[in-house]
Amino acid sequence: xxxxxxxxxxxxxxxxxxxxxxxxxxxxxxxxxxxxxxxxxxxxxxxxxxxxxxxxxxxxxxxxxxxxxxxxxxxxxxxxxxxxxxxxxxxxxxxxxxxxxxxxxxxxxxxxxxxxxxxxxxxxxxxxxxxxxxxxxxxxxxxxxxxxxxxxxxxxxxxxxxxxxxxxxxxxxxxxxxxxxxxxxxxxxxxxxxxxxxxxxxxxxxxxxxxxxxxxxxxxxxxxxxxxxxxxxxxx
Amino acid sequence: xxxxxxxxxxxxxxxxxxxxxxxxxxxxxxxxxxxxxxxxxxxxxxxxxxxxxxxxxxxxxxxxxxxxxxxxxxxxxxxxxxxxxxxxxxxxxxxxxxxxxxxxxxxxxxxxxxxxxxxxxxxxxxxxxxxxxxxxxxxxxxxxxxxxxxxxxxxxxxxxxxxxxxxxxxxxxxxxxxxxxxxxxxxxxxxxxxxxxxxxxxxxxxxxxxxxxxxxxxxxxxxxxxxxxxxxxxxx
Numbered sequence: 001x002x003x004x005x006x007x008x009x010x011x012x013x014x015x016x017x018x019x020x021x022x023x024x025x026x027x028x029x030x031x032x033x034x035x036x037x038x039x040x041x042x043x044x045x046x047x048x049x050x051x052x053x054x055x056x057x058x059x060x061x062x063x064x065x066x067x068x069x070x071x072x073x074x075x076x077x078x079x080x081x082x083x084x085x086x087x088x089x090x091x092x093x094x095x096x097x098x099x100x101x102x103x104x105x106x107x108x109x110x111x112x113x114x115x116x117x118x119x120x121x122x123x124x125x126x127x128x129x130x131x132x133x134x135x136x137x138x139x140x141x142x143x144x145x146x147x148x149x150x151x152x153x154x155x156x157x158x159x160x161x162x163x164x165x166x167x168x169x170x171x172x173x174x175x176x177x178x179x180x181x182x183x184x185x186x187x188x189x190x191x192x193x194x195x196x197x198x199x200x201x202x203x204x205x206x207x208x209x210x211x212x213x214x215x216x217x218x219x220x221x222x223x224x225x226x227x228x229x230x231x232x233x234x235x236x
Numbered sequence: 237x238x239x240x241x242x243x244x245x246x247x248x249x250x251x252x253x254x255x256x257x258x259x260x261x262x263x264x265x266x267x268x269x270x271x272x273x274x275x276x277x278x279x280x281x282x283x284x285x286x287x288x289x290x291x292x293x294x295x296x297x298x299x300x301x302x303x304x305x306x307x308x309x310x311x312x313x314x315x316x317x318x319x320x321x322x323x324x325x326x327x328x329x330x331x332x333x334x335x336x337x338x339x340x341x342x343x344x345x346x347x348x349x350x351x352x353x354x355x356x357x358x359x360x361x362x363x364x365x366x367x368x369x370x371x372x373x374x375x376x377x378x379x380x381x382x383x384x385x386x387x388x389x390x391x392x393x394x395x396x397x398x399x400x401x402x403x404x405x406x407x408x409x410x411x412x413x414x415x416x417x418x419x420x421x422x423x424x425x426x427x428x429x430x431x432x433x434x435x436x437x438x439x440x441x442x443x444x445x446x447x448x449x450x451x452x453x454x455x456x457x458x459x460x461x462x463x464x465x466x467x468x469x470x471x472x
Contacts, residue, residue, distance in 0.1 A: 007243045007387065010249070150411065150412065151243065151412050152412055153412035153413075156416055176386065176387050176388055176389035176392070176435050176436055177243065177386075179389055179434055180416060180417060181416060181420075183419070183420040183424075184416045184417075187420075199415060201412075
């Protein structure tokens with residue numbers, strides 16, 4: 001299987017994914033949140049690019065079964081029900097609910113993949129399950145969301161972990177970025193905590209007091225489901 | 237020193253380098269060619285984005301001291317004096333000459349850096365000299381040219397080698413891509429031949445019969461000069 005890795009959303013041009021199978025990765029924290037919310041019983045997630053779009057979309061929906069969620073600069077948006085911390089998305093909060101989510105990077109990455117044939121949601125939490133889901137494809141594109149228009153190592157290492165998990169099922173031919181990230185991943189035996197200690201976004205979250213989120217998001221294969229993005233919605 | 241690594245030219249947006257010090261890297265083969273040509277006595281190099289632009293620029297110059305150089309799909313352009321093989325740019329060919337060069341990726345990368353304050357030309361051949369030249373800066377941007385709109389591992393490893401050489405002089409804080417590439421580089425003790433064996437562009441050149449070029453371009457620190465791109469010209 002040929003595996004291409006996109007370093008960050010701003011570097012993606014639509015034809016990179018048009019008609020293809022893509023996996024969107026935003027480890028810290030949007031895709032980790034989506035996987036967690038659906039695992040905990042949320043009915044569906046509607047990504048929105050902006051706060052305004054989130055509010056507009058919320059008007060058409062039943063407020064009783066709706067949660068407005070999202071962050072800017074890592075912090076919950078004023079007046080929203082939940083932020084972007086996966087630890088907030090507990091079963092007692094989200095079960096049966098429709099979630100509108102707007103985040104700085106992850107929702108942009110999903111939007112950039114709207115012309116892909118299939119879009120799956122990946123993170124360390126479900127990397128093994130993602131590999132099992134896409135192992136039948138001839139070609140996949142792993143889309144690292146990145147942070148503020150730059151490559152973010154947490155997403156890149158997750159892409160490497162998916163490549164490692166894929167290689168358990170099929171011969172994998174990563175592109176040059178996939179090759180580099182695989183070497184990076186293997187250099188510390190697939191230990192994200194060690195590899196990320198000097199990385200930008202992880203340290204930004206630690207400074208903002210989100211160490212619990214970081215620990216949670218760096219867990220590997222704790223979830224066996226793979227959400228799908230289709231028709232503007234993320235579903236389990 | 238803060239070091240940012242741009243994965244490939246198409247991912248660069250002008251503000252990434254505006255007013256900054258940039259190093260353009262196209263190991264296979266444009267920047268290796270430029271370094272070699274100037275080392276062998278070429279007077280200057282004028283990069284051109286297209287064949288038409290190269291021909292147009294050549295009309296204003298003295299044909300007797302001029303060489304038209306460049307490739308498309310790795311092969312010399314019809315009617316041009318030289319291709320893009322560094323082994324062609326010998327002293328007896330290039331000494332005292334003005335070279336107009338158009339290549340698929342490297343000349344695009346130079347053009348993308350036209351708003352940088354200073355632009356240096358880097359490759360494995362002169363990575364140590366590049367580090368010595370830029371060690372006084374507070375921030376540098378290492379611009380990997382890439383291949384056909386994608387990250388190319390040869391350029392990324394050269395960025396990692398420049399980071400390694402910089403760290404001999406000053407404390408270096410690479411961005412997340414720089415961190416990943418440094419780990420990749422260290423995983424095989426800075427051996428580009430080993431690290432590049434599955435990479436796309438190197439294997440493309442081998443298939444086209446350019447193994448001599450590849451061996452030449454992967455030599456480390458064989459040249460001590462660092463060309464500068466300024467006013468539309470590359471000079472020693």
